[in-house]
Amino acid sequence: MKRYNPCLTCGACCAFYRASFYWAEADDATPGGVPANLTEKLNDFRRVMIGTNCRDPRCIALEGTIGESVHCSIYPHRASVCRDFEASWVNGKPNERCDKARASWNLPPLEPDAWFTPEDFPKAA
Ligand code: SF4
Numbered sequence: 001m002k003r004y005n006p007c008l009t010c011g012a013c014c015a016f017y018r019a020s021f022y023w024a025e026a027d028d029a030t031p032g033g034v035p036a037n038l039t040e041k042l043n044d045f046r047r048v049m050i051g052t053n054c055r056d057p058r059c060i061a062l063e064g065t066i067g068e069s070v071h072c073s074i075y076p077h078r079a080s081v082c083r084d085f086e087a088s089w090v091n092g093k094p095n096e097r098c099d100k101a102r103a104s105w106n107l108p109p110l111e112p113d114a115w116f117t118p119e120d121f122p123k124a125a
């Protein structure tokens, strides 16, 4: 079954929330981790993606145009906070934090069918 990823035409959460995580997730402590040079210290325990700890956030690793075409330039190395963030309906339930980020960019909440291409829709008998 083909799946369509609506996050690739969104990116709102990467330009709305602070992306902070336990400091040792960065690659100067964990090989293959989050590139440390794209992070800054938040406190003694946590780091934050550069660009997300400010008034008009946008993660330094986000490429593209929000609401049109985006991708995370460190996708395989992104932090747990990014991996754990669930888009609405990706697992069959809404996520108000996804909806809130999209609303801040004047994007409507995802609908349950956002994850399917048209040919996946059940056909009427
Ligand atoms: S690291 Fe990637 S997934 Fe995480 S906030 Fe930045 S652009 Fe988004």
Ligand code: SF4
Pocket (backbone or CB within 6 Å): 006, 007, 008, 010, 011, 012, 013, 014, 085, 086, 087, 088, 097, 098, 099, 101, 102, 110
């Ligand atoms: S706000 Fe929701 S739909 Fe948009 S990129 Fe983030 S998880 Fe995906």
